[in-house]
Amino acid sequence: MRIGQVELLIGDSREVIKSLPAQSVQCCVTSPPYWGLRDYDHPEQIGTEHSPESYVEHLVEIFREVHRVLRKDGTLWLNVGDGYARNGGTGNCGPNAVVGNTKKLIQKRNCKVPKVWGLKDRDLMGLPWRVAFALQSDGWILRSRITWIKKAPMPESVKNRPTNATEEIFLMAKGIDYYYDSNAVRETSGANLRNYWLIGPDAKGKGHPAAFPRELARRCILLGSREDDTVLDPFGGSGTTGVVAQQLGRKAILVELNPDYSTIFKKRMLHESQKAFGF
Numbered sequence: 444m445r446i447g448q449v450e451l452l453i454g455d456s457r458e459v460i461k462s463l464p465a466q467s468v469q470c471c472v473t474s475p476p477y478w479g480l481r482d483y484d485h486p487e488q489i490g491t492e493h494s495p496e497s498y499v500e501h502l503v504e505i506f507r508e509v510h511r512v513l514r515k516d517g518t519l520w521l522n523v524g525d526g527y528a529r530n531g532g533t534g535n536c537g538p539n540a541v542v543g544n545t546k547k548l549i550q551k552r553n554c555k556v557p558k559v560w561g562l563k564d565r566d567l568m569g570l571p572w573r574v575a576f577a578l579q580s581d582g583w584i585l586r587s588r589i590t591w592i593k594k595a596p597m598p599e600s601v602k603n604r605p606t607n608a609t610e611e612i613f614l615m616a617k618g619i620d621y622y623y624d625s626n627a628v629r630e631t632s633g634a635n636l637r638n639y640w641l642i643g644p645d646a647k648g649k650g651h652p653a654a655f656p657r658e659l660a661r662r663c664i665l666l667g668s669r670e671d672d673t674v675l676d677p678f679g680g681s682g683t684t685g686v687v688a689q690q691l692g693r694k695a696i697l698v699e700l701n702p703d704y705s706t707i708f709k710k711r712m713l714h715e716s717q718k719a720f721g722f
């Protein structure tokens with residue numbers, strides 16, 4: 444499905460990205476499913492692997508293809524969340540337990556602490572960094588860790604640790620001469636942008652359980668691409684990356700496994716065009 448300058452390809456990123464031409468994309472802005480957190484209602488979904496190790500392997504596999512389709516000066520902006528290893532649990536004890544709209548598939552899966560990395564019950568798994576290091580070993584240059592500070596974090600009923608209110612966004616480059624427009628987004632003082640971003644949720648929900656805020660996508664797209672460049676999101680969801688790319692005069696390719704989300708994408712894109720053309 445194509446709307447305006449944004450193309451949505453329905454399928455598994457592991458396969459779909461292989462069909463895209465090499466060096467055709469300037470930057471990739473994305474947020475994959477977090478391991479063991481939500482159920483996106485599809486047997487091929489990333490995030491429901493039995494072990495977090497195979498989750499990391501699947502992401503490396505997908506981003507290897509992203510590396511191929513990026514231009515030589517291209518970048519990857521990757522938002523990944525963490526989670527807790529749990530034995531049993533009622534869902535009140537951490538982000539990797541039963542929260543939000545998590546469905547049965549995940550609830551069952553998360554009942555045992557995975558036998559990797561010496562994990563123990565209630566260990567924070569450090570998944571964002573494990574993914575980042577695995578990508579680094581696979582050839583990516585890890586250039587920045589940006590901390591997304593959430594203005595409205597999800598409440599947690601924990602009493603033995605602080606509430607989680609941050610997530611990581613990694614800036615990774617294909618080569619050392621990568622495109623980065625340091626003037627596109629600056630601090631209000633005019634200084635170079637810092638690596639902590641205070642961003643709240645969008646005012647309206649989008650009908651998708653895990654959409655990221657437009658402002659997050661906006662910053663990554665502005666810093667990592669020029670007008671008319673192509674931006675890729677291999678985990679398109681409700682299409683935030685595509686909606687923002689179009690607003691900023693970029694093209695976009697989104698890949699999404701679950702066809703149900705294409706309805707939300709369509710609605711959002713049509714709403715954007717109506718706003719842009721004033722009808």
Ligand SMILES: C[S@@+](CC[C@H](N)C(=O)[O-])C[C@H]1O[C@@H](n2cnc3c(N)ncnc32)[C@H](O)[C@@H]1O
Nearest residue numbers: 455456483488489653654655678680681683700
């Ligand atoms: C965290 S959400 C992305 C949300 C998106 N950033 C937004 O703002 O709407 C992750 C998405 O990845 C999709 N997904 C999971 N496994 C996939 C796969 N193998 N290939 C493509 N998409 C996949 C899920 O269905 C889900 O919509």
